[in-house]
Amino acid sequence: MNHRQNIQLNPESLWHKSWVKFKQDRMGISGAIIVLLYLGIALGVWFGLWGGDWGTTTDAFQQSPSWQHWFGTNAIGQDVAERAIYSTKVAFEVGLTVTVLSTLIGAILGAWAGFFSGRWIDSIVLWLLGVLDSIPFYLFVAAVAYAMQGSIFAMHVAMVAVFWTTTARIIRAEVIKLKQQEFVEAAQSLGVKTPGIIFKHILPNTSHLLLVQGTITFVAAIKTEVILSFLGLGVKNGISWGLMISEATNDIQAGYFNNFAAASCFLFVLVIGFNLFSDAVQDALDPKKIH
């Protein structure tokens, strides 16, 4: 019998039970729907269905919201809604890149350190975690931006370098618990090599933690991108919610709130949707909670 199929069909598995539990969580389902909607918007921009006119300028400056311009226009006549929609794609790009990379690095190094806890590999990883955690984040971004000569990926690199540490700490702690269990001993006595034990036997057992931590990283990355772009350390060419808010600080003095309203609404709804989704996943995957 196929191993994977077995996991999905078995009604006693953690994933099956969690799915049943997740389906009953109304907040979680609405969160998931919001996230999927945004994903749809981002994919639509990706395929060129909408959001392509974010840079087009017209002579309709600072218009109020209307049917033609849902969020009005900005100081140089660009459609604010169009810009906010295009920014959704930027946010997802940053969020996904940072989440995938920091989860991968955190999982591998965390598992490695946990498996060899107390040995020199562990000490080095712990030292690295301590070092990265004690550098102020914005300075770190600035420093990375320097070293990379203002590359557009400086923001991504800095976020990955900082965000993987939390994942690594969680995975390390879990692996220290897991490695003492019988299935690891069994694999060892069958002669499975150490990398095989870590990657095939131990790491799959931490996938629920990786999923939960991944959703948390995603939200953090999106929120951080906005602040970094606002400070001039993030997205350079193109548009993002952070750049729109940065643009809005000038408009607000003059009483125009289009940019601010659009960017903060888009951001808020996505983040709250993701937080609700993340909470529900966390609840559903927690084996300690008996229902």
Next chain:
Amino acid sequence: MDLLKFALKKLIGGIPLILGVTLVSFLLMVYFGPDLTYEQLGKNPTAEEIAQVRETLGYNQPFIVRYGQYLMELITLDFGFSMVKDQPVSHMLAQSIPVSLQLTLPGFILGNLLAVILALWATAHRGQWIDKTIMTGAVIGMSVSFLVVIIAFQIMLSSRYGMNLFPVRGWNIYSADGTFSWWQYLQFVTVPTLATVFVALGYNTRFYRAVLVEEINKDHVRTARAFGHSQKHIMYKAVLKNAMVPIITRVMFSIPLVVVSGSLLIESYFGIPGVGQVTYDAIIAGDQPILKAVVGLTAALFVVILLLTDILYRAFDPRVELK
């Protein structure tokens, strides 16, 4: 005596951490960082002038010597002159650190204190509507970007589109005769504090509630209930006191980040001359001496905090030994 020995041991244990942080920041900002030679020279420099500037900047020295010089700067707290402002870095920091503390302390204390109170309240009424309202509020609080909160509070409280009660930006806490004025201070500190508390409450309340709920499910709490202790007694003596270790950890470890990163956004937005503003200006202008100083000092602060946290554990949990 034990305490002194313990403190010394911990401080020595923190040396690899400081070396690591300074090495990373040195590598990123100085070694791989931009070549500053030509920013210090006029037009059409001669080869001699170039060589001279490179020597003062230390570019002709080997790596280990330059890194050693940076460490010496940290130990002596003498970071040289800012490249932009033409002032000693230590002088600029000495002026801006007190401002940042005055600005962030009220928000930091209120944000944690109120969060613990709300978390206690939610835990005591777990599963009821009070708990649900507080937790929904917390999710909303942590879903709004800090940046949006700052701007929204500024519009609502200090612009003519809102209530227009407080100054829009700036930091002028002295009255006309140059003495400290509480009234002025409150005028300038209120809006930033409200914004900080709003954001901090979301994250803190959730964290503290999780910690307290974990504690309330333990056997000693059930025993205390069986003995007929009052709800108040149980919440404060049995639950809160036992949950102090994770609470202290969170509070202590957020100190360095609140002092530097947290105030960066607020200070640059409200134009308040604290460390955050100085750092932000240095980031934008590429003012290396300041950035080096701030990173190095934050790392040192972290080690001190690690030490203090360990000592505080001892005060709240007698089982923790100083070793």
